[in-house]
Amino acid sequence: MAAPEFRTPELKPYPEIPVVVEGTMAHSQPYVAPPEHQQPLGYPGELVEDWQRVAIDKMGELVAKYRSLQVFLDACVKCGACSDKCHYFLGTGDPKNMPVARQDLFRKVYRRYYTLSGKYLPWLVGAEDLTKEVLDDWYRYFHQCSECRRCSVYCPYGIDTAEITMAAREIMASIGLGQKYSNEIIAKVYKLGNNLGLPQPALADTLEGLEEDVEEETGVRVRYPLDEAGAEVLLVTPSADFFAEPQVDGLIGYGKVLHQAGISWTLSSHASEAANFGLFVGSYQNMRKVALRIREAALELGVKRIVFGECGHAWRVAYSFLNTLAGPFDFLDSRYPVPQHIVEVTHDLVKRGALTLDSSANDERRVTFHDSCNIARASRMGNIPGGQFVLPREVLSAVCNHVYDMRADTIGEATYCCGGGGGLLTDDLLELRVKGALPRMQALKEVVDRHDVTHLVAICAICKSQFAKVLPYYGFEMDQILSLHQLVGDAVVLGTKQ
């Protein structure tokens, strides 16, 4: 398995809009899901014979069901405001990665079959038949969108590109053309409760190991409980937190915070995954089925609160959709938000002075905070507008003395995707991931040069894995990405409060 060959884009002194090169990413597409990853999700195993008719019918069904989708398809005036806002366009120069052009792969088919002018005068309105060539383009380019919605921020009509990508992916899965990475993962959640396929005994073994490590390091027996009925809090966190670095250091941090705050908590093997890839593939049914596991676990364990760990799109699903997908949550303690983010929990404790923090523990680190797209543009934290930007930064500043923001047009609601979101964090899309990370790497380099920043801090498992992989391509080290709660965990003084 040789490393894929491509050139990493150069970091320039200032960001540049690339020269357009047609078809430069036409070779990039993910592996197609085999039948065993399609069928558990309710999709046909392989491309169905009359795929064109099925796809067009499905498009009609989605447009009728989601009025937003129809508005997004009808409203675009091709003003071009979005064209240079996509990290994949900026990193590749492929014109089909301009959000407007990518959407038009879908829009031209919609016009052909669902608008009067497109039915009778297709050549006049840019309407096209859904041919095999068009379908191939869909598969390539709707897997070159991470559903990050940065372009939507700049769209004067507020067109949500991610919804169009999701619709295209759902149509493709429905005709038997699903994406292997995402669908394999969803099927694993159904079977074992998490994306990684960690069975209960492996989880228990891993958590026991963490307890030993923390005790060895701090002398304090911090617990990482699994399936403990009667705990107050059910912590739902991405399974990468159990498995990978630097995610696991974040999990260690949550445990320290909850231990020190005296909050009883548990993880669940049934809902051992915060991620919900149903969102990425645009499938309401699958998103609901994944989300229901959290409800089932909460009921079974008799918890009073549900808290989410550091996972970007999970927080979108949790904050924006959980009640619709898996509610009502009238059995939980109504004094707390349903659900709550671990950053909100920690922030509240910090503000109340309930934790003793020694920020000098992080004095070796000079950090900058990466806003994850789904948290930034599809959710909130706390009860203030923009709380999703304020709370993590306030927590970070409470535990670290050297915090520097990146350029304003690359953070907050204008944040750039890490390059691996939306179901694209797979090795078969490595070239896309490396190139799509360009705008973030550019902004990082600026604060590294100006403020000697040593680490990027994130609150999303995908961002963390993506950065660990792509940082070396840009001359950084893979361990320059940290979990927010790793810094928190390092600063929390354990033991009796002074």
Place this chain on the structure above:
Amino acid sequence: MSIQINGKVLETDEEGYIQALDEWSPEVAEYMAKEDDCDLTENHWEVINFLRDYYDEYQVAPAVRVLTKAIGKRLGKDKGNSKYLYQLFPYGPAKQACRYAGLPKPTGCV
């Protein structure tokens, strides 16, 4: 896709992971390492063997921390960290070493 080991054809997925895990033999790891221009040392084998033992017990690859701790115990504390494992397996201990060991590829946000 497939690879041929000692005259026997083993099916693999697109990324080169063998499909039938019980068809694995040390020659599989040797073959894959050769393809990657990597010489398998005793230390590589410590990792591969640990992965296989762990998989036998838990039906999944070990978490990175579980792996680094175990390797630290076997090869010395200075080697019980990701940096060392990445020296052994530059494409990542989880993915490259699992492939050599005949385990399925870890999936998810990793």
